[in-house]
Amino acid sequence: MERRTVGAAALGVGAIGLGCMPMSWAYSASEQDGESSLRAVHRALDRGTTLLDTADMYGPFTNELLLGRVLKERRADAFVATKGGLLAGEQHIVANGRPGYIRRACDASLRRLQTDCIDLYQLHRADPEVPVEETWGAMAELVSAGKVRALGLCALGARADRRTGASIHATTLRQLDRVQQVFPVSSVQAELSVWSREALDGLLPWCEARGVGFLAAMPLGNGFLTGTLTPGGGFEPDDVRARHPRFTAEMMAANQPIVACLRRVAERHGDATPAQVALAWLLAQGRHVVPVPGTKKETWAAENARAADLVLAADDLVEIGALPDAQGSWD
Ligand SMILES: NC(=O)c1ccc[n+]([C@@H]2O[C@H](COP(=O)([O-])OP(=O)(O)OC[C@H]3O[C@@H](n4cnc5c(N)ncnc54)[C@H](OP(=O)(O)O)[C@@H]3O)[C@@H](O)[C@H]2O)c1
Secondary structure, three states: OOEEEEEOOOOOEEEOEEOHHHHOOOOOOHHOHHHHHHHHHHEEEEEEEEEEEEOOOOOOOHHHHHHHHHHHHHHHHHHHEEEEOOOEOOOEEEEOOHHHHHHHHHHHHHHHOOOOEEEEEEEEEOOOOOOOOOHHHHHHHHHHHEEEEEEEEEEHHHHHHHHHHOOOHHHHHEEEEEHHOOOOOOEEEEEEEEEEOOHHOOOHHHHHHOOEEEEEOOOOOHHHHHHHOEEEEEEEEHHHHHHHHHHHHHHHHHHHHHHHHHHHHHOOOOOOHHHHHHHHHHHHHOOOEEOOOEEEOOHHHHHHHHHHHHOHHHHHHHHOOOOOOOOOOOO
């Protein structure tokens, strides 16, 4: 698989990563299956994927425990990207950016992952109660201590920005400028996909100008862009899509032209799939972009990894770029 470089620490990774969240979090728990998830991770590594994206909050904790079972055997094949600083509370998720907490969270992640060093430690959310420089300083100490190789920031604040009327990712861009003064940022992780393109303005150029890697979260539009979901098919109550405005039957039907476009492009490339076209479109947005498609299925992990071989033509990119904005938002 093509290799790409993640940011300041110049760490090499396979161009397509693996998002491990669906194995333990956010999607229907009744479909989670540890053994088949392990097979998916092994298959991705066999196909040249190296970056495994997880977080202590996924499960909570069980996703890192699962990956620990793989890493115990195949540490050299993997690039471990985990996250700290966000906890699942009784009612909602809570950020904790206090230095002492971050130090304890990192030690606990190392134990669960069965490794002595995390390749990329990402701040899952900035804590509004703690200056971000303080949190980042504690994370930088983890690098000095040899527990972590590089630092990343997650930027999933587009919705909050929209609510306050600020320009999208404005808060994150300010945070990035601040933490960059303390210790180099190696990666930014934010939503980016064919149907969520806000990061193309501001966030992606910020990364490119500074040699920072961009990890594209939710690159398959939570599964929508794969064309395998049926409008009105319904979701289990514990599946994040059951409450997602773009996954009502009406919005899924309204957004079918996006899937139809990915299908048309896929057909021009022989046996390619809409999922692979969605991932290849991301790879074409810059050499610093590494999509992290989430899956718990072996066949889909292999299909997604093969997207690294798909090079879209200029016409394909124009056709996808001309798609209208997706309908259905959180506002
Ligand atoms: N930093 C953050 O706060 C944050 C937030 C969200 C996500 N993320 C990261 O981004 C990763 C990706 O996001 P995501 O997993 O939510 O969304 P996604 O990658 O856009 O889509 C995942 C969904 O697509 C399905 N899928 C995957 N490959 C497929 C294929 N080839 N054909 C058909 N269906 C396919 C999966 O099904 P199965 O699960 O059944 O395999 C799952 O339902 C996460 O795993 C996580 O690592 C980070």
